[in-house]
Amino acid sequence: MTAVATNPPGSAGTQGALLLLLKARTFIALILVFAFFAFAAPNFLSTANMVIMSKHVALNAFLAIGMTFVIISGGIDLSVGSIVGLCGMVAGWLVLYGVNPGLGWSIQFNTLEICLIVILVGVAVGAVNGLLVTKLNVAPFIATLGTLYVARGLALLSSDGATFPNLGGNPEYGSASFRLIGAGSFLGIPISIWMLVAVGCLAAYIARRTPLGRFIYAVGGNERGAALSGVKVNRIKMFVYMFSGFCAALVGLIISSQLVAAHPATGETFELNAIAAAVLGGTSMSGGRGRIGGTIVGAFVIGVLSDGLVMMGVSAFWQTVIKGLVIIAAVVVDQAQQRLQARVALQAQAALGK
Amino acid sequence: MEPGQHPVGLQIRGGTKVYPGTVALKAADFDLRMGAVNVLVGENGAGKSTMMKVIAGVERLTEGRILMEGEEVSFHGTEDAARHGIGIVFQELNLFPNMTVAENIFITRERTRLGIDIDKAAQREATRALMARLEHDIDPDTPVGELRVGQQQIVEIAKSLSQDAKILILDEPTSALSASEVEILFRVIADLKRNGVGIVYISHRLEELIRIGDYITVLRDGVVTGSRPMAGVDVGWIVRNMIGEASKDFAKTEEHAFGPELFRAEGVSLARPGGGLAVNDVSLSLRAGEILGIYGLMGAGRSEFLECVIGRHSHATGRFFVEGRPLTERSVAGRIERGIALIPEDRKQDGLVEILSIRENMTLSSLWDFTRVFHMNLRAEKGAVGDFVRxxxxxxASDEHPVGSLSGGNQQKVVIGKALMTRPKVLLMDEPSRGIDIGAKAEVFRTMRKLAAEGLGILFVTSDLDEVMSLSDRIIVMSDGRITGEFPREEATETRLVAASAVGHAPDAPHPETLQAEARP
Incomplete structure (x- = not known):
């Protein structure tokens, strides 16, 4: 590269600064929200509150990470909330009853085995989504809307709508440690946060440093073009839905462990919060654009906002209104950023005299 | 009426149209005569479609004037042009596949009662009358999506007729019509002429033009190179004006010997959705270092053949061999691995992911080269992209910019770079010069020559006579899905290529038997 753009003077310079500002907007929003509540809400900065808040945020962040991949690939996953509910019920069932083959005895599992089975269930529902979208050509919105109902219905059927209480586990079966997933902590930080860090890093790594991640972006940007370039489009789509199911299963585990109970209605409308976090973090609903880091910051903005408003004593009804306004504002600003970014790139190209 | 006696209905004076990166029309003058067929001819990208879009109000001139009956007019959109009595049938069909024929014909001009309730019976009746005039038995209530492409074109023509246009522009109306349908269209055109309608007729089929035209205008690179009454015009005159005396500078610079056979296709066929074969029993072979040009008109099945080779159509039949070994891989990825690479015709739809950066686009097909197990080496990737950019x-300006910000020529080079990064043995290029300016064209062609000299086999598709003549070592002509001619470079002439490309199409094709005999030694 000989002709590296010499810094364009005047308006282009301010444009560059503005672009940087817009790109960092979610992060700036997070800082502003944080600073506001630090002043306005008593005890907001206390360690106890931080821990509680980060636990809340983590649940949404898991789902949002999985959702981000799906949206980048040009799809949508509405079923994650129901998968959370179903996986919570599966976990509850396994802790309480184990598996009963109907021969007068039952198989009991330890915590690790329970986790693996629950994750398997989540991934399997994701695989069903993927198969519907790829093999049967169902539009992602409809396919996952269908699994939303099916998974929720199965969760309700599993207990006839009742709650599985007292999931304390049984030391004899090695499942007493089940509670630690939600309640335990390591170095003073909750286990669920450590899990979020791990999943977040893994997802960010996949997105930026593996061919798989690149292909996810390519499929969302131009499916035909990606297919003609040799990308195995169906495999990529299968992966994103299965990964989303995996993330939802983790959330199901964490919630049932935190509450020491599994309720079949758990996770209703979680999918909407996850989509909101992804969009707030700069993910484009038309596919091809978005970042894991942005999504996590977006999840924090939503989480901090709602917890902070609760602490300030703002009514739940107003909270909903405010959340909606923030999401709309985020998308409006996102559009402005895209326009500006395109203009800057075109100007740089024009400066080459071509 | 004698030639020259027809009144001029519309004039363009000094028409110039500039697009970002290219000048599509340069100070062009054009007279459109009423009650006559005004033929417009030129190669792809010569500016024909641009000129018609200007007349139809789709685009506006950057410079110059449009005059109607001596008064300057300027059209703000197609409706404005339609109010002035101008109708156009675009080359790409603009129909709503889920609506019925009648609904399509009266779209935006619905017959209504009291301005609210659509009078379906009246529309149906009017549609029947139009279809009777076009001698087609198409039910007004059929959804357009269920019609053959040729029938869809008839619907498009009926739509223009229903507007009682004084000026009717037909952009390649016959490209999807059978010979008998072409005859019907010609009868309709004659009828319109008698009613004083001025017709602009664009086509690549030269014999057809000579037969039907009253006046001819030839365009080359946005400049009008010839304009006269049709009397006395022959194919040679048209070709001379289309291409120019001095051939463009892509001529072969140095000779190199061909290697052994690199690629062979045997009996490739592909069914067309809606019946018939898009590719009909095509067999060919390509040697290392050879550039094989496939010439033909739109819809001749050339692009579809290349898509069969790369593995896009899973239901295609036939066999392929690379370096003598059968190509059994069915997926695109598998075929790329075997050394086949495609540079598609439609960059936007098939070639690029516009939202991604230049770097990400270039390495999309060859990412595994920079990957160990699953970890990508971004520095190696960037280095390789830099290499190919040079x-x-x-x-x-930067390989991180979105590829959509580049000009057509540079975008095309990115697509070529992506294909080359897979280290192909056989390069399939579909209209490699489409939508790029003349300078970039020359560079692309130089690159092709260089690659061939390095031992690649290149199979390229074009509808540009000049290009196919000067670039190819051997030329295959396709028409209607079949190979209708094969010529070594020394034996190919424009006239023979044009004749072979019209086999099975032109209303009075010049003795297909002799042509076949000539074509297949």
Missing amino acids: RLAIKI
Whole structure:
């Protein structure tokens, strides 16, 4: 590269600064929200509150990470909330009853085995989504809307709508440690946060440093073009839905462990919060654009906002209104950023005299 | 009426149209005569469609004037042009596949009662009358999506007729019509002429033009190179004006010997959705270092053949061999691995992911080269992209910019770079010069020559006579899905290529039997 753009003077310079500002907007929003509540809400900065808040945020962040991949690939996953509910019920069932083959005895599992089975269930529902979208050509919105109902219905059927209480586990079966997933902590930080860090890093790594991640972006940007370039489009789509199911299963585990109970209605409308976090973090609903880091910051903005408003004593009804306004504002600003970014790139190209 | 006696209905004076990166029309003058067929001819990208879009109000001139009956007019959109009595049938069909024929014909001009309730019976009746005039038995209530492409074109023509246009522009109306349908269209055109309608007729089929035209205008690179009454015009005159005396500078610079056979296709066929064969029993072979040009008109099945080779159509039949070994891989990825690479015709739809950066686009097909197990080496990737950017002389400010911000020529080079990064043995290029300016064209062609000299086999598709003549070592002509001619470079002439490309199409094709005999030694 000989002709590296010499810094364009005047308006282009301010444009560059503005672009940087817009790109960092979610992060700036997070800082502003944080600073506001630090002043306005008593005890907001206390360690106890931080821990509680980060636990809340983590649940949404898991789902949002999985959702981000799906949206980048040009799809949508509405079923994650129901998968959370179903996986919570599966976990509850396994802790309480184990598996009963109907021969007068039952198989009991330890915590690790329970986790693996629950994750398997989540991934399997994701695989069903993927198969519907790829093999049967169902539009992602409809396919996952269908699994939303099916998974929720199965969760309700599993207990006839009742709650599985007292999931304390049984030391004899090695499942007493089940509670630690939600309640335990390591170095003073909750286990669920450590899990979020791990999943977040893994997802960010996949997105930026593996061919798989690149292909996810390519499929969302131009499916035909990606297919003609040799990308195995169906495999990529299968992966994103299965990964989303995996993330939802983790959330199901964490919630049932935190509450020491599994309720079949758990996770209703979680999918909407996850989509909101992804969009707030700069993910484009038309596919091809978005970042894991942005999504996590977006999840924090939503989480901090709602917890902070609760602490300030703002009514739940107003909270909903405010959340909606923030999401709309985020998308409006996102559009402005895209326009500006395109203009800057075109100007740089024009400066080459071509 | 004698030639020259027809009144001029519309004039363009000094018409110039500039697009970002290219000048499509340069100070062009054009007279459109009423009650006559005004033929417009030129190669792809010569500016025909641009000129018609200007007349139809789709585009506006950058410079110059449009005059109707001596008064200057300027059209703000197609409706404005339609109010002035101008109708156009675009080359790409603009129909709503889920609506019925009648609904399509009266779209935006619905017959209504009291301005609210659509009078379906009246529309149906009017549609029947139009279809009777076009001698087609198409039910007004059929959804357009269920019609053959040729029938859809008839619907498009009926739509223009229903507007009682004084000026009717037909952009390649016969490209999807059978010979008998073409005859019907010609009868309709004659009828319109008698009613004083001025017709602009664009086509690549030269014999057809000579038969039906009253006046001819030839365009080359946005400049009008010839304009006269049709009397006395022959194919030779048209070709001379289309291409020019001095051939463009892509001529072969140095000879190199061909290697052994690199690629062979045997009996490739592909069914067309809606019946018939898009590719009909095509067999060909390509040697290392050879550039094989496939010439033909739109819809001749050339692009579809290349898509069969790359593995896009899973239901295609036939066999392929690379270096003598059968190509059994069915997926695109598998075929790329075997050394086949495609540069598609439609960059936007098939070639690029516009939202991604230049770097990400270039390495999309060859990512595993920079990957160990699953970890990508981004520095190696960037280095390789830099290499290819230099090699192909791509003009970019930064390889992180979205590829959509580049000009057509540079975008095309990115697509070529992507294909080359897979280290192909056989390069399939579909209209490699489409939508790029003349300078970039020359560079792309130089690159092709260089690659051939390095031992690649290149199979390229074009509808540009000049290009196919000067670039190819051997030329295959396709028409209607079949190979209708094969010529070594020394034996190919424009006239023979044009004749072979019209086999099975032109209303009075010049003795297909002799042509076949000539074509297949």
